[in-house]
Structures are given as structure tokens and as C-alpha cells.
Amino acid sequence: MSNSTKQDVYNRIFDGFQKMSKQDIVIAPWLATDDGQERLSKTLKLQLKQHARDLAASCRDSEVFWTDVHLTPEFRERAFYEVLLSTAANLSYLRLGTLIITEEMVSVSNSLLRDHLGNSGSTALLSVYARVITYLNNQLLLYYGEVTEETFVSGKWHRPWIDYSLGHELNSAIEYGFMEQIVRNGQRLIRLTAVGEELYRECRNDLEKCGYIMQREQLTRAANFTNMDDYEKILERIVSNIHERRKLLIEWSDIKPGIKVLELGCGTGSLTLEDGLYEVVGNNGNVIATDPSVGMLERAKVKLSSFGAKNVQFRQAPAESIPFHDNSFDAVVGMLFLHFTDIRKTLQEIHRVLKPGGTFTTVYVLNFSNEEDFFTEWFEPVFNMGLAARDSVILPTSEEVPSIAGRYFDHFEHETQEWMADSSEVEDVVKFLVEAGTMAELNELPLEARKTLFRELIDRGYSVKQKYGAAARKRSQAVQWFKGTVAK
Template sequence: MTEIVEELPRLAPIMKKLLQEHILVGPTLTHVSVATITSHHQQLIHQEARRLVRQYWPEHWFARPAIQPYYQKVVATNAMIDAITSTAAFYAHLRLGQSGLEGSMILVASKLLETSMKRYSPETVFALAFLVNAYDDYQAIQYYQPMLVTDFVSGQYHRPWASYPLEEECKLILDYGVAEWVSSSDRLSIRLTKKGEDHLKEFQAFLQETGFLEKRAALNRFAGFGQMEDYDEIMNRLSNAKELRAALLKNARLQPNMHVLELGCGTGMLTLDAGLYKKVGLFGQITAIDPSLGMLNRAMKKPYSGASVKFLQATAEELPFESNTFDAAVGFLFLHFTDIPQALREIHRVCKPGAWLTTIYGLQFPQTEPFLEEWLAPIFQQSRSMSKDSVDRMPKEDTIRNILSTLECTYEEVTLEPVEILGKTYEIDQIIRFWFQAGNFFEPFMRNLPWKAQQDLIQQLTERGYRIREKYGEEGMIQHHPGQFLQARVIKSTC
């Protein structure tokens, strides 16, 4: 019988296609409360999951040996519950801006999964959905091992979003031989076997290479920013962002009557508060995009008069515009949240020849400031012990230059200059929320921890922050974060 790890090369392109189609076969919006699910709607989700399993997973498939748990009915049903919930939450919250899940959206999500089963085969979709849950399970067992069975079954340590107990999953993991009993304690515990450790590595590499882990991080970030009602206040209080936005506009080479694309507009602080719309005059036009519908909704409530401003939900990696549409492109603190090569390619595509791209973005967190190194020591030290290259997802000083050098015949007259982003980090609760809930800056490190370990670390860093403030004082907690100013001119000539 074929091992699921042997199927990974076949499954990889299908996972990528499903992610592009926004079919989320595993838990994604896991770190923010994006939707209130009533008991009635939870029952509907379970009902639809059972229907999909009953209709697309014939009973004879369950007659396989117990050592092959991937095709067991309970795992398939649980996986479909998570897939329906995640897909419905994505469309309800991040596409429609709804605070809760309606029955109609649950049925839409179920139908989308059903369509995918018909297109790619039911077995493929079930296998992918199981794989994501298995990754979360195996990661938790490895981190806590030996892990108490009661902790695993409750799901509170690694899958608190699960609306079902994990007894059967625990049994199947043991039957399949990826975990084993530990009898050294009077309380039952389990740990990964060599087979389980190997599968965890294979699953992690698969989810990394197919983009699932990055997709999960991005969706949590979009939702986190969308829920940050005090984002404007935090940005104005915690940094020199106002001065940097003014400098960006001063150097952006904007002219009256231009049609300008603004990327990562957020709540409209550059668009409206800083006066981007004024730069293009009464007959100019601003098209401002952001992936967070919550932030866009707040931007659209701000009053202004002057140029035409259109707010639109979109990502920099997938711009919904015709080629050669814009006279210029600008953005403030957005590029480091994107797939940078893809974003630069898309910006080049939608801009006219000669258009200028101007932006400021952050670089990697410095480990040279004493207060910051002491505060974030649990992350920095664990990262070194795990031989991780970087604890955060920010670009390095030479990242953008290196990327531009690979994008031939796209940009010329490139200017890269250092800027300093000042962070007033002494508002501990706000900055922790900004770093971990919204910005998700340390996600490359945090993804190596199960859910509860992440929450415990955030709590630990919050408590450390207050002790650091007592030691260094407010003036000693000004973060001098490195950033870069980028300006480049779009060219469309063939090479």
C-alpha cells in the first residue's frame, strides 16, 4: 500500500492550485477570532462534512488495514470540518467583511470543496486535508514529547479551533506507527517514532514548498490587521511613520492628473491623512489596494475632497488591472509583507513605461540594541539553537537589490537608500499585539511552535517587556529599526 509521503510529489501541484483557487483544505485562520460560529451553524458544518465523506468516500475504502489511518472515516470527516470552516471563514471575513459565518457561506464552502473533489479526485482532496492536520498533530507531539494523551485529545495545545475531540486521531496515529506509548509515567503519554519524525519533516517541507504555511501566515496577518481598530493610533504613537510618509510623498515624482497605484494602503494614512490624493490634483486618480477588508472599510469612512480615490481589496502579488494602467506606484511599509519578486513583477506589469515605483519598507529586526535583544532573547536564542537563518520575514539589506538584478528588463535608475524607522516600544501590550497579532513579523520562527507554545511565548514576551521597561525606562526603549527607500523606473523594452 502506497505511503502518503510517496504521494507528495503528485499532491504538490494540486495543493498549489487549490491555494490559488482559495480552497483551504486545512486550518488557516487559526490565530485570530475571525468569525463567530453559532451552534446551529457548527451543526451545519458537521452535517456538510459528513455528507462529503458519505458521498465521495465509498464505504469499501474504509475496509483497509488499521495501519493505514489516512483513509479512516473519522479523520476524513474531521479534515472536512476544518476545510469547510476555513474556506467559509476566508470568504466571509476576508472577502465580504462579515463578522460571523452564515449558513449560505458554509454551503458555498462545501460546494467549492465538492467541485475540487470532482476536479482533482476525492482521495486527493481528503489526503491533502488530512496532511495539514497530521502536520499540526505531529509537530505538537514532537515539541511536548512525551505528550500527555489527555492534552493531545483535548486539542487545546495544538488545535484549539477543532470542534471535535481527537481520541480517534490519537488511536490512528498510534496504529499507524508514527507515535508510540510512553510508560514511564503514571499518566499515559505518547511520543513520535522515527517514522513519525521522518513524516513530520516530509510534511513540513511539503507545506513550505507548496506555499501553504505562507498562505496561512498571510491570511492570519490580513485578519489581524483588519481587527486592529486602533491601528492608526498605534502607528502614530509608536513610530516616526508620519515623517516617513511625508518624505515618501516628497520624493515620489508625482504630478497632477496622474493615475497612481498605492499598494498596501491600509486605513488610508498615506492616501488621505498624508495627502497622497492632493499630489495628483483635482483631475488625478488614486487606486489604493490592500488585502485587509477591515482596514479598507476604515479607510473609506475617512472624509476627503479632491482627486478621485478608489479603494479596492487586492494583493500586490495578484493585481486585478490591465497592463500599462498606472502612471506611478507608491506604497508605505507594504513590500516586506509580500512575495517580493512576484509583487515587483506585477507592479511592473500594471505600470506604464517610465512610471516610477517609490516605497519604504522595513528590514530584518536588529539584534544589536541591548533592550531589544534582552526582550526578544527567547526568540533569538531558540532560533540560534534551531539553526534558523532568520527569526522574522523581513528582507535583508541586499535582498531587494539582488531580486531586481534577476528581473531583467523591468526596472532602471534604481535608488536604494537606508532609512531609520523609530519604534516607541514602551507601550508593551500595543507593540506585542502589533508584532504578533497584526504584523506577524516573527512567523518564520513561530511556525515551528504548536499553537499553545506560541501563546505561551507571547505571554512570556509581554511579561518580559514590562520588566525591560522598568530596567531601561521609556527613553531607553526607542527601537532604531533599519529600513530602505526604493525608487526605480519601469522600462518595457525587450532585452
């Protein structure tokens, strides 16, 4: 295939994937499982399978790229089933704040996918799906070196949502030279070849370019936040003076009574309610507080009535796609949210919705560097595997946001500070920083390896706490304050 043809194929797939994302159609079947347990009833599962069969029957002649497996009717049916499953799970969490798949969302996912296929075809969807399963299969072997044939074909360590054998995919991979089978002590083992390792790197590069890798990370963290009922309590334990920090942010923002304010990443509404943003804006002003997690917003809405804050509305929305018209707000504010987002897209959206002269004020976490000895020892597995944010692009450096901000703000100021964080509650720290936080690039691990890592980090935390004593109770974390003004 020529370079121009390769680029044409990539553009076609990229455009198709972007259309899928805008319609909330996702390839993330892991959202539908919880430690091996499915989040839907048997009846709904049968409905999804029937929908998938119907869709596969109507898309038999679709062109599919990015695959080295023999395409069969079963491949298309499984692909559509897993996309329907993923989309239903994602919609259940986006619209209802639950990770339990509902009958309504099964119906909606079928309608969305059917409309998408009718308008855009299935080429991009099936091509990305083929790349994803190849990526997951090869990632498993790259991480573990080799696994038993039974472990691979069952999918239990890397694709636990499947109810079929991966034997066909294994045979195709062996035929094309991507994997090989060896026998040791009477046990059949599977491992990657050098060609298979190269294919893994190609898959990851393709998926990163088309936006799948970032989407997967965001979906994972948003789902974890939806399930984290104790988020605010954990944050208060880790950052003991968080309420004072929030009030300082409001004060620094220069928000005045009577204006229209947008809060991004509002979580359970603490900045808006407990820490007084709605009071500063006053009865003649308005606060619209948004968050991508419906679960967080539901908890915020429960609190709303007790504050009598009639000038506050809570809306579900990601910061990268703000659902309001241009020039809608006098000020945008947000606490500890920016590092969870695609920063460039978020700043572009903030610039769009701000009125001329409007301001954006925030504080966000910077990448992990110069950590204390106890912390480095505690999270040694994360650092050694190259998963830490300081070795990747998960958390921004102190130069990153200011370097982007010049495109969107006519004037801005920023200041880097060190905050003290409480590390004494081991499970809180692991849950907050790794499982639902931004410390580690978990996409690099098979699902089973993630669970193993969480357990190991908890065990290491208790050991480090015993070894270092009081010195392991506090650690320093770099944050950056930012305030920008747009002129337009």
C-alpha cells in the same frame, strides 16, 4: 516509490493546491476560533457538517497521498468539514471584513468546494489536509517533548477547533512507530519517536514546497490585522513621525497631477488621505488603493467621505495578485507593506501593471539585527527558539529586494536608513511586532505555545522597562527606501 513517481505525486498535489488557493479554498480552521470560542452559530455548524457528509459520500474512492493514518469515511467527512469551515471563515473576512462566519459565506464555501471537487477531484485537498494534521500533531510533541494523552486526544493545545477525539490518529501514529506512549507517576504521556521527528521534517518540507506554510502565515497576519482596530494609532505611537515619512515617500515618488496611481498595502488609507496622495494626483488623476484586509479597508472607506476625495477608490486585493490589466498604472506606491508579501511575486505583479516608464516607490522594514541590549533581553525567547526574523526568511535583508529587482526594473535606486521606534508601550510593541507583525515565525509554534509566548513577552517587556528605564524607550530599526522604473 521511485523518485520520478514521488515527483509526479508532488506535482499533482502542488497543482491541485494552487487551484484551491486561486478559488479561496483554504485549510485554516483556526480562523474559525477565538481563544477557544467558535466564530459561528450552532445552526451554521450543523449546516456545514451536513454539507461535509454529502461531499464525503460523493468522494469515497478518492486517492489520497501523504498520509500514514487509516483512511475512514469519518476522515473524509472531517476533512471536508474543516475545509468548509476554513473557507467560510476566510471568505467572511475577505469579502465582509469580519471574522464572524455568516450564512451567506457558508453557502458560498459549499458551492466553491463542490465545484472544485467536481472539476479537480479531492486527491490534492485530502492529501494536503492529511499532511497538515500530521504536521500539527507532531509539532505539538516536538515542541513540548511530551504531553498527557488527554491533552493530545482533546486537541486543545494544537487543534482547538475539533469536537472529536484524536484517539484514532494517536493509535495509528503509535502503530506506525511515529509516537510512543509511556506511563510516569500513573499518568499516560505521549511523545515522538526519532521516526516521528523525521516525519515532522518531511511534512514541513512538503507543506512549504506546495505553498501551504506561506499561505498559513499570510492568513494569520491578515486575520490579525482585520481584528486590529487600533493599528494606525499603534503605528503612530511606535513611529512618531510616520506622517512625515509618508509625505517624504510621496515626494520621492515624483508622482504628478493627472496620472493613475496604484497604492498597495494601503491599510486604513492614511497615505492616500491624511498624508495627501490624493491631493498630489489631483482631480484629473486617479488613486486606487488596495489592501488584503477588508477590515482595514472598511475603516478607510469610513474616512473617505470626510476628505471629499472623489478621485480615490479602495479595493480589496493582495499585492501578489493585483486585479488589474497589464500596463494600467503610471505609478505604484506603498508604505511599509512589501515585507508582508511574497516579494518576488509582488515585484512581478507591479512590473506587469505598470505602463512603460512607470515607477514603483516604497519603503519597507529590514530584518532584525544589531538590536539594543534591552530589546534582545526582552525578546530573548523569540531569538532563543530560532523564531526571530533575523534567523528566518520573514523579513528581507538589505540585499534581497535589490537582487530581485533587476529582473523587473530597468533602473532602480535604494537607500538603507535607521529609524527610531518608540518601545515604551509594551503591549503595543508585542502586538505590532509579533502577534500581527513579521518579527517571529509563529508557524513553528503550536497554538497554545503562541498564547504563552505573547503573555511571556508582555511580562518580560514590563520587567525590561523597569530595569533599563529611559534606555528602553527607543530602539533602532533598519528600513530600506526603493524606487524603480520599468521600460518594457
